[in-house]
Amino acid sequence: MDKAFFSKKILSWYGQYKRSLPWRGGSAYHVLVSEIMLQQTQVKTVIPFFHRFLDRFPTLDALAHSALDTVYQAWQGLGYYHRARYLHEAARAWVALGRDPKSYEEWRKFPGVGSYTGAALAAILLEQRVAAIDGNIKRILQRCFGLDTLAEISVMAQEVLPEHHYGDYTQGLMDLGASICTPRAPQCTVCPIAQHCKFKNGIWTPIIVQKAPKPVRYGHVYLCVQNHEIWTVKNTKTKLLKGLWGFPISELNKEHNTSYIDLAQNLMCGTVRHAFTHFTLILSVWNASSKVQDIISQWPQGIWLGPKQREAMGFSKLMRKVENAVEDVLKQ
Ligand code: SF4
Known part of the structure; x- marks a missing residue:
């Protein structure tokens, strides 16, 4: 597939079908809270917690100046509490910085902001040309281009980046992976890239790796x-x-x-x-x-x-x- 065609399809699909989510169009603080909450938790679970958390900590300053115990209380039920600790530490680091981070590299310096979260924040908030690769995005690229390894996916993720609208493009991939190109039952008939997808067209099938049982x-x-x-x-x-x-x-x-x-x-x-x-x-x-x-x-x-x-x-x-x-x- 023409690589520019891929991003064009994602952008136009996103323009038409983007999900309405409470953090979209919000402040950088809102987006950070959502991205940390979305690590390991699905959107529909996160939404009520996101609202509750912002009621409790409406601003970056409010979060940074709160005790960690109160952050844990607000996080109760969401699980993976290390995220609450990292978010609290990130808020403190952000306040200490005295301004908003200006690049992917600056976001990555905050606790809890790994390569995916940093890239998502930089693309959405700064329109920086970086490729965010989470499980959903990885699956789309893998299926569409018939890729077997993470290294191939990382290279492709860079190559198919559009020339502009990085935030919309990244969110478009997030939405497509969450709603159409799902792990078990992809809805290829309504997918904007189906015509060129190697998986859909039977040109590529994934290598099935048996998962080791959890210790x-x-x-x-x-x-x-x-x-x-x-x-x-x-x-x-x-x-x-x-x-x-x-x-x-x-x-x-x-x-x-x-x-x-x-x-x-x-x-x-x-x-x-x-x-x-x-x-x-x-x-x-x-x-x-x-x-x-x-x-x-x-x-x-x-x-x-x-x-x-x-x-x-x-x-x-x-x-x-x-x-x-x-x-x-x-x-x-
Ligand atoms: S055509 Fe199907 S498998 Fe291919 S990207 Fe779209 S939803 Fe996923």
Whole structure:
């Protein structure tokens, strides 16, 4: 296919069918928030969180001058909390810079802004000629041009960039990948580039690579319950969920420390399974109420919290699952 033809088709399709999204046409701050939220989360899930987040932190300054705990609270339910931490750090770096970033390279200096996010921000906000390549865009280029490797896709992504309207072009590819050239059931009959697509026309088929099963990791959570309150701590020990509030959790794949429970009783009160992107976690949940001093000495940065107070905390989905799995223990 004529490479200029590709970008022309994407731009004209975008002009006609672009999605109406709350961050489009908004400030650079709005676009940054949306791009960080959209890492690993679909648009329809992000939209209500985006509105809620902006109600809480309407401006860059408001976010930069807030405590990280309040950012975690606003992020609650969206998952992948490292994004909240990065967004907060990026806001602080942006305020410290004293002006808007002026290039892809400047955006990349902010925490949480990787090559795709940096390119998307530079194209959308600065009309910089850079190729953003996420999963959706990669799939379109791969299918349309019959490409087998990431290196080929990266080269092609540069070669098919238009001469202007980089922001619209990038968003056009995003929209096409999300709504038409979807992973399992591409709607080729309404695709603007179908006529030239090697996949659609049977000229190329993808190499099917069997996915390796996700590794499984194990851990232990220790609940100390007193008068309906639980010893709740800020996690500083494990890399996973670092900085978030929850119940004391052991290092993963380490032997269970039996000094935290009363061995005379059967105090395992449940297991919780949770899928992260790269592994599955299975947590054993222990009632460690009889060993409260041991737990507090090991996890001293904590507070006793009742159900209502816990509700208001920035708990991860994993810790909410733990809470739900052991409702009976929590009634003690
Ligand atoms: S024709 Fe089909 S496979 Fe090819 S880019 Fe369009 S939707 Fe994707």
